[in-house]
Amino acid sequence: MQINIGGVTPLSTIDYPGRLAAVIYTQGCNFRCLYCHNYRLVEKRETPFTQDQLQAFLEARRRIIDGVVVSGGEPTIHKDLPSFCAWLKEMGLAVKLDTNGTNPLMLRLLIEKRLVDFIAMDIKAPWEKYSRIIQKDFPVEIIKECLQLIKESKIACEFRTTVHSALLTLEDLEKIIDIVGPGYSLVFQICNPTPKYNVQNTYTKEKLLNFISNKQGFHIEVR
Template sequence: MRFGGIQKTSTIDFPKKLSCVVFTLGCDLDCFYCHNRQLIETGDQVPEKEIKAFLEKRKGLLDGVVVSGGEATLQKDLLNFFKYLKKLGYATKLDSNGQNLEIIKKLNEAKLVDYFAIDLKATREKYTRICGEKADYKKTAETIRYLFENKADFEVRTTLYPGITKEDLIFIAKDFEDFPLWRFNYFHMPEKFKKCDLKRLRGKALTKYDMIKMRKDLNEYQKNLEI
């Protein structure tokens, strides 16, 4: 496992759990608004033994561990790491862009992940424009539908980056049955970004006030919103 950092305590990343968040290095997407770009480019690696020493020390004090990124499903030893977390008695959560369904299937079938958070980033038509040319809306949609069909505990997350519109959110909402939870993350300017993206990053982003105003329209298609 290649780790880029750890958030030692969190009350908001894992529903109803006091958790820590471990961040893996590398990602298969290139979202222009990414707030963890240091993890997908040249981030410093944190030795796995340091991560494990912390997890073993906090056993019984933390409820759960969130494995995030970057994109954790790219890690070759991911299944073994989740087995290790389970042996320590932790509840487990995976944050993912949903592009690697086969890995998510293996984790779910082995009952190694208690809760999934899948990032659904844009409409089908805009996915590559927002997330880079390797991005595939269909893959993420297939992952979400797999989690529905297999009654997994999960949520869907969408970041309200500059340029995403009410119409975009309605297009996304119409494409699926009711998500168990659709969580919106409000945009903050990333510390590190590509110069070519600066103009887009300075654009107008939806605010909480905007989202409250459009809640009724979104509720026609998705009932379980966290705004």
């Protein structure tokens, strides 16, 4: 099994709803988002972790954690992701996948084989603005297919949007709410400055909470 691991967080109380989890960051991503916080993980490089080291790391925390978040980078670009998730589940750990929703074949496999217990998918922007955020052309039909697969999977899920006032207007956020639709969890994550994208963000938690306050019937959270 070969999967490039760029880093780990030993314990997180916030990345896997309802669980104490380690976070494993895969190396490499097929997007180049303007505000990426994990930009050191974007290029595909050799992994600094061997599988044995990772196993020792997880076993040492097994009494504390009950889940693992597989994040990135973009985990679904790694062809061995299904065997990696199966390996984690064999250790008795619940698996949450963080994805940008660009590999429907991989997602379908993970869902059909029940190799993940929770899926969090990014909705970067309304469809017409996607390429501006991700800094490349990518067929949004593929992202729509992933969204639909996750919605129909009956696996616990949430959709997430990183919000920056210089990139997404409130009208854009309305469109994203419509894309996700009622009955599904949507999280607006306020974008903090990064060394690569240090533009002032006028969205505050209060402003966004006020904005969502009249969206009855939708499950929207601001983080």
